[in-house]
Amino acid sequence: MFGINLKQYNQFLTINERNKIFLRKNSSEGRAIADSKYRTKKILTEAEVGVPKLIKRFRSWAEVEKFNWEELDGNFVIKPVAGYGGDGIIIIRKSLKSKSLKVESGEIKFQLMNGEKMTVEDLKGHCREILSGKYSLHGIQDGVIVEERIKIHPMFLSLTKSGTPDIRVIVYNKVPVMAMFRIPTAKSGGKANLQQGAMGLGIDLATGITTFGVEGKGDLISKIYDIGKKKLIKVNGIKIPMWKEILETAVKCQKAIPGLGFLGVDVVLDKDKGPVVLEVNARPGLSIQICNKAGLKYRMEKVGDIEVRSIDHAVTLCKYLFGEGFFEKVEQKEKITTVEPIEIIKVKIPKGFKPEMQKSPVLKKGKHRVVEVRAKIDTGAFRSSIDRTLANKLGLLSDGKVLYYRNYRSSLGKHRDRPVVGVTFWLNGKKVMTAVNVADRSKLRTKFLLGRKDLGGFLVSAKTLLPAGGGHLPLKKGEAPKLLKNK
Amino acid sequence: MITLVLVAGLAAGREIWARSYEPWIDVPLEQVVKDNRVGNWNGLNSLRKASEIAVDRGVGANTIVLLLMLPLVATVVSVLHYVFGFMGYGIFTPTMIAVAFLATGIVEGLVLFGMILATSLFSNVLLRRFKLHFWPARSINLMMITIGTFGLISASTYWRVFDVSRLSVFPMLFMILLTEEFVRTELAKSRKEAKKLMFGTLLLAILGAVIMDIREVQEMVLLYPEMFLFAGILINFAVGNYTGIRLSEIGRFKKAIRKSPKSKSLKV
Ligand SMILES: Nc1ncnc2c1ncn2[C@@H]1O[C@H](COP(=O)(O)OP(=O)(O)OP(=O)(O)O)[C@@H](O)[C@H]1O
Ligand SMILES: [Mg+2]
Numbered sequence: 001m002f003g004i005n006l007k008q009y010n011q012f013l014t015i016n017e018r019n020k021i022f023l024r025k026n027s028s029e030g031r032a033i034a035d036s037k038y039r040t041k042k043i044l045t046e047a048e049v050g051v052p053k054l055i056k057r058f059r060s061w062a063e064v065e066k067f068n069w070e071e072l073d074g075n076f077v078i079k080p081v082a083g084y085g086g087d088g089i090i091i092i093r094k095s096l097k098s099k100s101l102k103v104e105s106g107e108i109k110f111q112l113m114n115g116e117k118m119t120v121e122d123l124k125g126h127c128r129e130i131l132s133g134k135y136s137l138h139g140i141q142d143g144v145i146v147e148e149r150i151k152i153h154p155m156f157l158s159l160t161k162s163g164t165p166d167i168r169v170i171v172y173n174k175v176p177v178m179a180m181f182r183i184p185t186a187k188s189g190g191k192a193n194l195q196q197g198a199m200g201l202g203i204d205l206a207t208g209i210t211t212f213g214v215e216g217k218g219d220l221i222s223k224i225y226d227i228g229k230k231k232l233i234k235v236n237g238i239k240i241p242m243w244k245e246i247l248e249t250a251v252k253c254q255k256a257i258p259g260l261g262f263l264g265v266d267v268v269l270d271k272d273k274g275p276v277v278l279e280v281n282a283r284p285g286l287s288i289q290i291c292n293k294a295g296l297k298y299r300m301e302k303v304g305d306i307e308v309r310s311i312d313h314a315v316t317l318c319k320y321l322f323g324e325g326f327f328e329k330v331e332q333k334e335k336i337t338t339v340e341p342i343e344i345i346k347v348k349i350p351k352g353f354k355p356e357m358q359k360s361p362v363l364k365k366g367k368h369r370v371v372e373v374r375a376k377i378d379t380g381a382f383r384s385s386i387d388r389t390l391a392n393k394l395g396l397l398s399d400g401k402v403l404y405y406r407n408y409r410s411s412l413g414k415h416r417d418r419p420v421v422g423v424t425f426w427l428n429g430k431k432v433m434t435a436v437n438v439a440d441r442s443k444l445r446t447k448f449l450l451g452r453k454d455l456g457g458f459l460v461s462a463k464t465l466l467p468a469g470g471g472h473l474p475l476k477k478g479e480a481p482k483l484l485k486n487k
Numbered sequence: 488m489i490t491l492v493l494v495a496g497l498a499a500g501r502e503i504w505a506r507s508y509e510p511w512i513d514v515p516l517e518q519v520v521k522d523n524r525v526g527n528w529n530g531l532n533s534l535r536k537a538s539e540i541a542v543d544r545g546v547g548a549n550t551i552v553l554l555l556m557l558p559l560v561a562t563v564v565s566v567l568h569y570v571f572g573f574m575g576y577g578i579f580t581p582t583m584i585a586v587a588f589l590a591t592g593i594v595e596g597l598v599l600f601g602m603i604l605a606t607s608l609f610s611n612v613l614l615r616r617f618k619l620h621f622w623p624a625r626s627i628n629l630m631m632i633t634i635g636t637f638g639l640i641s642a643s644t645y646w647r648v649f650d651v652s653r654l655s656v657f658p659m660l661f662m663i664l665l666t667e668e669f670v671r672t673e674l675a676k677s678r679k680e681a682k683k684l685m686f687g688t689l690l691l692a693i694l695g696a697v698i699m700d701i702r703e704v705q706e707m708v709l710l711y712p713e714m715f716l717f718a719g720i721l722i723n724f725a726v727g728n729y730t731g732i733r734l735s736e737i738g739r740f741k742k743a744i745r746k747s748p749k750s751k752s753l754k755v
Contacts, residue, residue, distance in 0.1 A: 006732075006737075008744050009732050009736075009737065009740055009744075012732070012736075012740050012743065014730065014731065014732045014733065014736055015572075015733060015736065016569055016729055016730045016731065016732075016733065017730040017731075020730050085676070087675055087676060088675070132621070134674060134675050135675050139671065214742075218739050218742065220742050289740065289743050290739070290740070290742055290743040292743075293742075293743050293744070293745045294743070294745075295743070
């Protein structure tokens with residue numbers, strides 16, 4: 001239709017579908033918690049998730065009046081409890097009271113992130129506006145919270161001076177499915193909301209390294225300004241510190257609020273405290289798909305019916321299922337390597353596991369231990385697979401490594417569970433983190449089969465596609481339908 | 488914006504054309520009812536029968552048409568929103584404005600709305616410095632709008648630009664509601680967002696009004712109200728379960744599609 005391939009759009013979560021999932025997966029109780037930044041804070045604190053310290057909550061004008069504003073020494077944030085999209089948030093950097101000699105109440109000035117100044121009266125006025133519901137969804141009465149300002153993490157100071165960047169992680173069925181790094185700009189008033197004009201960079205879930213970029217609600221960008229280097233740098237290749245902890249925090253939030261099956265968690269990094277959760281969103285925005293150049297729907301379908309056992313399991317799942325792989329070494333020019341029909345790959349042995357290999361020696365690769373394995377390229381298969389015995393010897397069938405079990409019907413009609421495990425390997429020097437089927441390949445010469453999913457960025461030598469022993473045998477006519485049915 | 492101008496232009500064109508070239512437009516809708524009697528009540532034609540009786544007792548056929556069309560316009564608005572991605576201030580504001588346009592005429596309606604919006608914005612600027620409470624400030628704003636409307640009425644009686652008889656208080660109130668939404672959004676969000684939604688609302692309203700204004704549609708609704716209602720329910724169920732992509736999202740997600748490297752595998 002209209003010359004576009006609509007099938008390509010199936011991977012995306014659309015507004016219509018998001019709204020349905022929001023209703024189906026998120027209970028009204030869960031939504032109510034997400035809609036109140038105050039209740040979120042309380043529940044997350046109980047669940048021992050880090051949050052910015054609450055300084056004060058106001059529920060009425062009288063409380064705003066009574067509060068001793070002079071005692072605030074800058075570094076605080078005023079927020080509507082039920083606000084959204086970054087509206088109504090004022091971020092105060094410092095108070096300017098020390099400068100003037102005699103300060104009367106109302107004369108104290110506070111400086112915002114962009115240098116703008118506000119008096120105590122201004123702040124009170126803003127609180128009154130929040131209370132009267134100016135920023136709440138239907139103009140209904142709202143509350144105000146005043147909380148500590150989380151300062152810009154030193155690692156990010158080269159990217160922005162205007163405000164604290166945050167990391168939005170979308171969690172579905174307890175698994176992080178997509179993430180983006182949001183950088184405030186002068187235009188966004190120090191807030192990291194895309195609607196306000198902030199920039200968003202997609203993040204590779206496996207490594208915490210940025211991939212693509214978007215500005216505002218939909219303009220792709222490829223460069224951002226590095227204040228330190230005083231020049232434009234690529235949007236990809238920026239490493240987010242404490243990546244694993246960030247993912248764990250996001251999963252913890254979903255555990256703490258069971259009513260939310262689908263949510264976006266806004267995490268900021270505190271220099272001392274580590275990941276700190278600003279808020280959770282029951283109806284996260286969809287632009288995250290643009291800066292990741294990936295579809296949420298496809299990813300959500302993948303984890304939809306996996307029984308997630310633990311936070312560790314959730315993090316492993318997302319790393320192996322959704323890792324980009326080829327963004328690992330972005331600084332290198334993306335050069336295309338050719339692979340031969342049979343390649344030697346180096347498979348990583350999990351930390352602390354003692355492999356029982358007789359023939360192949362355990363080698364070192366950087367800080368990892370690896371074993372060389374002969375792998376056969378098969379572009380006819382989507383996912384790679386590994387022999388069960390080999391997987392066992394390499395410690396890949398241990399509890400932490402099994403991502404999930406795939407139910408399939410064997411050719412004999414019996415139901416079996418075939419494990420899918422997370423494997424890290426190097427192919428021609430390129431690191432690949434991926435989900436691999438465990439299969440019985442004991443009768444075959446190569447114990448590892450490389451599917452096309454893990455061959456992105458490689459040029460497959462044409463020899464490969466000729467049928468080789470043990471590969472996909474040419475089917476006789478009439479045989480195919482039967483096989484298909486058995487799948 | 489451009490779309491809005493286009494649609495408004497088209498609508499105006501149609502209206503002018505209709506007024507000058509469709510002689511039968513002068514046949515009142517009541518006559519249509521009178522000329523097509525429905526016969527005996529059989530349960531399935533309840534609405535039709537009821538409207539017939541109402542017209543016989545002197546209720547304006549126009550009123551009945553409007554009443555019956557209200558859900559129809561709302562249906563159109565929701566299809567435009569969920570399937571095409573048009574944005575407006577919810578569903579009722581566009582529907583109400585559509586009805587308002589129908590009463591005043593689209594061009595007249597737009598002029599009236601422009602006047603109300605301008606007055607509103609002007610009074611906001613004026614009142615801002617007094618730092619009044621919100622509601623008193625809105626009352627004063629309303630007064631200014633009233634004065635503005637008087638101005639408009641006198642101006643059009645003088646120059647005979649508009650059919651003053653079509654100006655009534657209800658369309659005006661609907662439009663005031665729309666300006667209020669605009670002002671609120673502008674305050675809480677941004678002028679850009681407010682403008683976007685306002686143009687979206689006007690666009691939806693004009694489309695709705697154009698459909699309602701088609702004489703054939705009006706007659707059909709009057710003669711087969713049950714059918715329209717039933718179709719409306721069907722359409723709304725379909726749209727209500729639609730989880731597919733909105734037309735407007737195609738452009739948005741286009742940027743998110745990765746070009747698969749041609750080198751992935753060699754074709755032999
Ligand atoms: N305590 C804080 N310290 C520093 N910056 C903050 C703090 N709270 C909020 N911000 C900034 O404001 C932005 C928006 O905050 P928050 O997510 O709480 O608001 P929101 O209106 O609910 O946004 P949305 O619903 O779109 O995610 C954050 O991304 C961050 O940049
Ligand atoms: Mg947020």
